[in-house]
Amino acid sequence: MSLKVHNSYTRQKEEFKSITPGHVGMYVCGPTVSGESHLGHARPYITFDIVYRYLTYKGYKVRYVRNITDAGHFEEEGKAAEDKVGKKAILEKLEPMELVQKYTNLFHWAMLQFNCVEPSIEPTATGHIVEQITMIEKILKEGYAYVVNGSVYFDVKKYAASHDYGKLSGRIIDDLLETTRELEGQEEKRDRADFALWKSAAPEHIMRWVSPWGEGFPGWHIECSAMATKYLGAEFDIHGGGMDLQFPHHESEIAQSTICNHHNPARYWMHNNMITINGRKMGKSYNNVIKLTELFSGNHPLLTQAFSPMTIRFFILQSHYRSTLDFGSTALEASEKAFKRLWEAYEILMKLTITATRQPVLDVELNDKIVRMVNEFDEFMDDDFSTAKILANMFELASTINSFKDKLIDINVISAETLALLQKGFKTYLEDIFGLKGATPNSDSLEGVMHLLIDIRREAKSKKDYATSDKIRNQLSRLGIELKDDKDGNVSWSNT
RNA sequence: GGUCCUGUGGCCGAGUGGCUAGGCAAAGCUCUGCAAAAGCUUCUACAGCGGUUCGAAUCCGCUCGGGACCUCCA
Structure with a gap:
């Protein structure tokens, strides 16, 4: 290619x-x-x-x-x-x-x-x-x-x-x-x-x-x-x-x-091409600039909140570099949510393994689809760096990845090679080529504390002590930590 | 005034003439103690008018709108 x-x-x-x-x-x-x-x-x-x-x-x-x-x-x-x-x-x-x-x-x-x-x-x-x-x-x-x-x-x-x-x-x-x-x-x-x-x-x-x-x-x-x-x-x-x-x-x-x-x-x-605000080029002469420090702190009248550098990076990747890109707080909010969802799917993907103990029945159609979509990454990139198209493919694959996790689709219907290809494709593109990063890893002690809290909450729930379980969930939410009850009974969490 | 680009669904945005881009938002459903998360489904748009073509968001013309450069500019 x-x-x-x-x-x-x-x-x-x-x-x-x-x-x-x-x-x-x-x-x-x-x-x-x-x-x-x-x-x-x-x-x-x-x-x-x-x-x-x-x-x-x-x-x-x-x-x-x-x-x-x-x-x-x-x-x-x-x-x-x-x-x-x-x-x-x-x-x-x-x-x-x-x-x-x-x-x-x-x-x-x-x-x-x-x-x-x-x-x-x-x-x-x-x-x-x-x-x-x-x-x-x-x-x-x-x-x-x-x-x-x-x-x-x-x-x-x-x-x-x-x-x-x-x-x-x-x-x-x-x-x-x-x-x-x-x-x-x-x-x-x-x-x-x-x-x-x-x-x-x-x-x-x-x-x-x-x-x-x-x-x-x-x-x-x-x-x-x-x-x-x-x-x-x-x-x-x-x-x-x-x-x-x-x-x-x-x-x-x-x-x-x-x-x-x-x-x-x-x-x-x-x-x-230029980044615009309300269709007009962002520039000193137009008096419509948003400095990076303002963006990262949210300290600007046009901003509803702070936006992380990775949100900005993702936002830019969602359009083609030769098109104008219209800035707006809502557009950035959309990018923030989208990036979070994609990154979480990526983290889930990297933990997936083929678990079949006996000869798995392959879903050829799904296999082929995954292989095709991953192979398109290079194809799109070769076409004048069409990053937006790659992200579109990734979002489609993200749904499949989440379905694997929730056991809505049995992971064993795809081959080990396909899973490896998918993992490699996501890792290479998200990290190496797109240069995106997740949040900094949490300390061991925080991991331990979270483990404890999740455990206590599980016990409370089993006793139908919802007051306690909800208290834990709500208080954590206030601290910016989101608990997610997975389909398989596990509880995962993430910093928001 | 000159040169050039552009006008896509509520919003942001891909789109090489024929096949649902995607994201966010919204609505419904599944799951759940409730919620969140997740999955599924729905929302099928291409400024207007003509033309070319079997077929156009995609090509051509005109009209209207927006923008960039011509000065420092990412």
């Missing part, structure tokens, strides 16, 4: 073939650590975490590079240059690097909560100023950039004359060149479509570096090109990021890298 990936560059699903057999180089645009991450940011990191995990599952050795943007860029190109990081730092009376550190730590904490695998390399923009300057010099030498007042701009018009500028984002170069909209302070640029490779720093600009063109700071797009080139080479396999980065960020990256390295940088461009 071969993996098919939707390539934004060609707007088609293409068979994935890595440049170096057995190896994959993947670059994903990481966070700008000048503020707290919100729900929208979680999507690419979780999406590409799944991509990374799946490629690994398929046997590839993946070098996953995700940058940290810690260099302050201009707030709005052309306007009085102001350092995003630096400006806020003054307000908060912090060193820029102190601020950067704080939000980097917070970001790492969030990634840990989401159970995202750490990237192989997590380079910072400030740590690669030299590489960026070197790259700009190369572009200048090639004749595709020009210097004005200590700033360097990329000559888009010249590039477009011989290259396909706008292909990735579906932009028409003439439109870009002819757009009548006037922005202030654009006089330096020869053309409106040009973008900065290096910006001369105004005196109040805190973050600044010495360069051949004077003190300044790198343009927004160059860091990704420089770091991707350094760690993945002139041509690598996958470049990922949010759809909103397609233009101008990724388009510019292609232009820079192509001139510098004489190579289209990435074979496959993957873009995740």
Whole structure:
């Protein structure tokens, strides 16, 4: 079976073939650590975490590079240059690097909560100023950039004359060149479509570096090109990021890298869609963001309760990464319940064993159905990472699993091989590929206490002392522990 | 204004022209001391109008609605 990936560059699903057999180089645009991450940011990191995990599952050795943007860029190109990081730092009376550190730590904490695998390399923009300057010099030498007042701009018009500028984002170069909209302070640029490779720093600009063109700071797009080139080479396999980065960020990256390295940088461009609220993109400019800390604590007017990182992760997995996903408290509540049910079924599944002592009578139809549905996991995943379809199959299988447990269906009607396949399929997908986790295991002492309480309750019930038995059940419920009377007389329990 | 995406049942969401996605909610039933959990059943939708086709949620056209990008943006 071969993996098919939707390539934004060609707007088609293409068979994935890595440049170096057995190896994959993947670059994903990481966070700008000048503020707290919100729900929208979680999507690419979780999406590409799944991509990374799946490629690994398929046997590839993946070098996953995700940058940290810690260099302050201009707030709005052309306007009085102001350092995003630096400006806020003054307000908060912090060193820029102190601020950067704080939000980097917070970001790492969030990634840990989401159970995202750490990237192989997590380079910072400030740590690669030299590489960026070197790259700009190369572009200048090639004749595709020009210097004005200590700033360097990329000559888009010249590039477009011989290259396909706008292909990735579906932009028409003439439109870009002819757009009548006037922005202030654009006089330096020869053309409106040009973008900065290096910006001369105004005196109040805190973050600044010495360069051949004077003190300044790198343009927004160059860091990704420089770091991707350094760690993945002139041509690598996958470049990922949010759809909103397609233009101008990724388009510019292609232009820079192509001139510098004489190579289209990435074979496959993957873009995740946005998370929306009431149909509108979640973003700072819309003032509708829900920070991850707010999500985890439930401390936000739009939230009815706190939501765990795994609920969020599951929520994201239930849709396809290229579709918009509409956030809502009710939608998250649904995901929370669904995930709980699925995970409990998974735990039950892992404890199931074939118990037949004599030759079992196989239910061929059920066997085949289970085998087919589990085998579809890979099939769906190969089809541009259709995680939602896999979950749909899992829910159908969950009913069967629960029926096995409740003895509504005799476990012995399926073969040991089928059960093993089912167990392996669930484990591999839920844990290894989807990166989901159940609650942290309970301590031995709590297990012991629960055992005792369940025992006392059973005794009370046998004496028809329902006052006592209900008291135990209700008090535990208040503590967030749910008792479940199983069909076979056993009592199981779970933290809610 | 330009470029592009999108409109699925109460809600969230899969959907490659023909076969019930799935989840949550709701209702009924089974089980249960009661409940919860679990299982089973019900709710059969594709914005509107035309067209192509034996057959369309899926292709084409128009209309209406929503959104993204064109500026920092996941």
